[in-house]
Amino acid sequence: MSSLDGPEHTPVPPPILNPAGGANQVRVRAYNERLVLSLVRLYGALSKADIARRSGLSAQTVSVIMRVLEKEGLLSRGAPVRGRVGQPSIPMHLNPDAVYSFGLKIGRRSADLVLMDFVGRIRMQLHQTYAYPLPDEILAFVTSGIEEIESRLDDKQRSRIAGLGIAAPFELWNWAEEVGAPPGAMEVWRDVDLQADIAARVSHPVFLQNDATSACGAELVFGxxxxxxxxxxxxxxxxxxxxxxxxxxxxxxxxxxxxxxxxxxxxxxxxxxxxxxxxxxxxxxxxxxxxxxxxxxxxxxxxxxxxxxxxxxxxxxxxxxxxxxxxxxxxxxxxxxxxxxxxxxxxxxxxxxxxxxxxxxxxxxxxxxxxxxxxxxxxVGAQARAIGGASLPIFSRYLTDQNVLFKEIDHAEGT
CATH class of the missing domain: 3.30.420.40 (ATPase, nucleotide binding domain)
Known part of the structure; x- marks a missing residue:
């Protein structure tokens, strides 16, 4: 398990109206659901009134959306908060067990595979070291690792896995001398389409991003x-x-x-x-x-x-x-x-x-x-790269603020 609680800082006052806004049309209900989840992720537990104020959606629309999200298990109720007048408000927060995601960090000396929950906590992790990375070893590690972790989950938990996000360095072949690899050993990476090769071996959607950018995204979201x-x-x-x-x-x-x-x-x-x-x-x-x-x-x-x-x-x-x-x-x-x-x-x-x-x-x-x-x-700490990678499937599938993290790229070893 990994704690992502960081040091306390003076918070920046959040805006009342989210610039993305919302829309009440039925055809964009899915977008509005993502918007609500994104606001709860960003600001923590929020009441219906808070979400309506920050999103620009009507109170009635927010009420309907939150009932749906609660029924689907994505949101959970907190303890009632009593004000000076009126009914107590019920803060809603993300349900950590609602969604899981795999994150794979490929480093010059080691690889890490983590299973992360909906709020950025690592539930399980595997680690492998090597003198220098080679594609076949990485493919074997990720495929066997996913099988091992999924074997520890029940059917319901496995059905909640959103995908696999890979955090990998660009142009691995350029650093062969610094990592002590034999001459020519790292050249094999030039012809590797890492995302496609892994996607062909696993049953989940696969996403890809630079490792340092992934770490930065993890710090932005969870740090x-x-x-x-x-x-x-x-x-x-x-x-x-x-x-x-x-x-x-x-x-x-x-x-x-x-x-x-x-x-x-x-x-x-x-x-x-x-x-x-x-x-x-x-x-x-x-x-x-x-x-x-x-x-x-x-x-x-x-x-x-x-x-x-x-x-x-x-x-x-x-x-x-x-x-x-x-x-x-x-x-x-x-x-x-x-x-x-x-x-x-x-x-x-x-x-x-x-x-x-x-x-x-x-x-x-x-x-x-x-x-x-x-x-x-x-x-966030030493696992920031893997956590950032694991965030990619979650943001892609459930949240509107995907630009908060990063744009997906096509090839780990792109020029």
Whole structure:
């Protein structure tokens, strides 16, 4: 199980009228049902009056829709809230057991398959490590993993699975040297249509998105997103990636690569200009450990299994923090983000050290003319990529605010 409760932040007051609005015509009832579910997801438990006010739908329409959604098990009643006058209001919230979804994270060192419920909690998960990813191994892991997890569910639970969402890096073949793969071993990925290959082997709809973008979407939906409508996001995996959130939605840009913060130019401790990913990535820590004769394999296991490697880990955290601080200043010089969110495939205690070190390093930089965002920890954690992937089928099938997450792409290894 994974808790997604993050730190408390001062909430941004939500608008009263949802800009998507609603319509009372019978032909768009399905849209209005999605709208109601989206509002409850965004704002938490809401009464009929709250939903009518925020959606623009009539009270009668909302009443009908909520009865249908409650009958279908998608909404559940909360305890009555008594006001000063009139009947008590009944807040309605999403039923966690109403919908499940699979999320597959494909990393450079490991893969994770999770079963997530309707409110973003991980119910089951499987983990596999490898020296480097190969398509046949990934296909075997996901097909056998889905069979194993579904064998633990009853018929009713299996019928509630919305699909499988994949969070995968782009152009895996480009990083063969950094992950230590033999020459040519990763070239096989050039001809792989991951989404189609997996869809041919499983019985659920399959969706696909970049892994770092998926993590950013998970943070937006299940993490600090409700408190920060605009933020730049950094996820430190084997290679650092990230995303941009503007007006409470993922901004993907003209080509879909906006927020790919890895190539940002920064200076290392020697004053040499490098890309951010060459400093603030876990593969750099791996190399540091090898240079000191320390086995880096514990980094590939579950984030909970990390140990404090002492001096090399501290050097890596400090170097990464210096680079992250420069990247945040550069981003804040272009967009006045309310927050810079840092998370990664590591334990909470590593994240806390990384964030504090970044705050300290940012204070040393020339900030004249820069409105700095609040530098904060991500709230979702190491499984953000898998959770973001698992969100794709749920948003596609049940919610209207699909642009809050991200547009589906056609090919994991697209150019």
């Amino acid at each position: 600090v997103g409700p408190s920060y409508p605009d933020f730049v996001y950094f996820f430190i995996g084997s290679f650092i990636g990230g995303g941009i959130v503007l007006n409470s939605a993922i901004f993907s840009g003209r080509t879909g690569t906006a927020g790919a913060i890895g190539p940002l130019p920064v200076r290392d401790r020697n004053g040499e200009t490098k890309q951010l990913l060459e400093i603030a990535s876990i593969f750099v820590l791996e190399n540091m450990l090898r240079e000191r004769g320390i086995d880096p394999e514990p980094l590939w296991y579950s984030a909970d299994d990390w140990v404090d490697f002492g001096e090399p880990m501290e050097v890596w955290i400090q170097d990464s923090a210096k680079a992250l601080a420069q990247a945040i200043v550069a981003a804040a010089s272009i967009v006045d983000f309310s927050a810079a969110v840092i998370d990664g495939g590591f334990p909470d205690w590593v994240r806390s050290r990384m964030v504090q070190a970044t705050i300290d390093e940012a204070a040393k930089l020339d900030l004249q003319g820069v409105v700095m965002p609040e530098i904060i920890e991500g709230a």
